[in-house]
Amino acid sequence: MSVENSEVVDRYWAKTRSLTILVLVLWAIFSLIIPWFAGALNSMSFLGFPLGFYMIAQGSLIVFVLLIFFQNWRQDQIDDEFGFVEEEEG
């Protein structure tokens, strides 16, 4: 990276970092906080499942898949905005 565009890189990195933090917060909610309270959630029912069981058996997993696809979609937007789009070599 040459010196003149280091300011652009900093702005790019700030945006990337905010996105990453958002993703990690959502990740922590679905991988740590919800399983922690699975017992309490079991008193509710979802699609015929006890909710706590449903979340750790399926719900959180579905969220993880969607979360990564969302992050990549958003990250691609950021890359495009700053013109950091690579040529596909393969």
Place this chain on the structure above:
Amino acid sequence: MALIQGRFIDNIGRVYGLYTGGFIVFIILMAILEQMGVSANTIGILFVAFTIAIYALIGWLSRTMEVDAYYVAGRQVPAVYNGMATAADWMSGASFVALAGGVYFGGYGYMAFIVGWTGGYVLVNSLMAPYLRKFGCYTVPDFIGTRYGGNFARFCAVVVLVVASFTYVTAQINATGTIAARALHIPFSVGVWFGLLGILLCSMLGGMRAVTWTQVAQYIVLIIAYLVPVIWMSNVQGFGIIPHFSYGGAVERIAELEAEYGLAKALEPVAGVAVLTTPHNAPMGGMDSWKFVTLAICMMAGTASLPHILMRYFTTPSVRSARKSVAWSLFFIFLLYFTAPALATLTKLQLLDPTLPTAVIGKAFEEVQALTWVQNWQSVGMLAVVDQNGDGFVQLNEFFMRPDIVVLATPEIAGLPYVISGLVAAGGMAAAMSTADGLLLAIANALSHDLYYKIIDPKADTAVRLIVARVLLVVIGAAAALIASLQLTGILGAVAWAFCFACSGLFFPLVLGVWWKRANTQGAIAGMIVGFVTGSAYLYYVYNGGAPWIGLDHLRFGIVGMACSLVAQIVVTLATPAPDEETQKMVDATRVPTGPSVLAAGH
């Protein structure tokens, strides 16, 4: 050979489409043979032998003498296929064979594996894969060695990698041995070497390129083998065409039955097998929650530090496709992991619910002893039905089973035709082989590239490097098979250890290498050594009967290791000078998807 060159990449969809179609035709053929009266043993042998022959053929077709192809499959694997290959690489014998059994016996506590082994990919995607891909490394120690500089840092990373991966690969070869022994009717110790032979055929000639294309093939086999029995079983029992969204009733019903039978310990324990004592779905909060979350954290951080997974993302053409392939990896992995609890639940219901014809609990003792599948598994010591209270009926605490057999025995329990059991054996074999391939390659590549080429003999030419890599592959494989044949630990336990080793030593040095520009060599070395040593020491202490500290038992020692690693790295980094200008520029270059990679091709 022409099949696998440039044209292969263009025709990849068609090639694997044909392959999948061919495999389905093969299954149908086996079903017809079964109807014609061919014995179950022959069908089992045909399934395992046929699939291994296919993998070996792919391995042979992908042979190469180019460094880039050997280490990173020429960096031209499309995202979706890399996703499948990673999924096969990831889903080991433990996931395929042992996970549903773990949930069956462990209930809520074991679901932490399911959340951990999927949630970890969020960490891989947001913290690691795109940046390591941009870096352009061949191996994980390659990143550590270049980012932090110095052979000592590289060497530490190699040590952690080898210990973690070797622990893991031993468990996988153990799993291949178990399955080969059962399907081919050979002793376990012979099965282990047979499994190793298959694994080497897939990886030795073509390195990463061969492993990639066999792993795609193995994924297709293993996912079909996992989904078909569950869906079939669900249709037979009336839990819907696709059970995943409608087995909630079964969860409730199991809770009722558990209350009715009572979850009591066995009157007399039987060695090697267990009775059900943990409720299917009853988290108690407090310590239960703490144990769940700590196990999940170890598995997630371990996922993001295990080199055989990270190196799969070095094979994609670009940073963007590396990210995309993480997403596809998780999708393909998710297909199996959200099926595992369904399988555990439905199998448990079949055994417990007296209104179903498959039930064994509450039945007369003689009647259960007469079942063929009970006899088969009893004869190999993996199941036991003992009328301990002498009332002539089977109680819940008189039905003993080894957790590892739940998946393998499910088709027989549900009364499905034997062709399904053969399919499941082939799937388990594919899962164990594909992971063992990836791990052996990760170890051999780290030793040949980082230890031999980068540290011992930087002038070695390509041919020598690739020969060294292959010799190491065989030697390490043989060592792992030797240890596996001793059967020191169970499959799931050894796997959890591998994750804890990896996250203790590598998680923070890798993350901070990208996310903290100030991170320097001394800090990284301290992080790796302190994390790895305290983690291992803690494991030694707990495993030899020490009282676990706040519930952190031997499956969770990564928490201790990681905490020490983080503190050590930050303290030592701040106490020593910041890295030089050049290193800081390197970090900047890593963070941006465009521009040349930090390490040139063929380095």
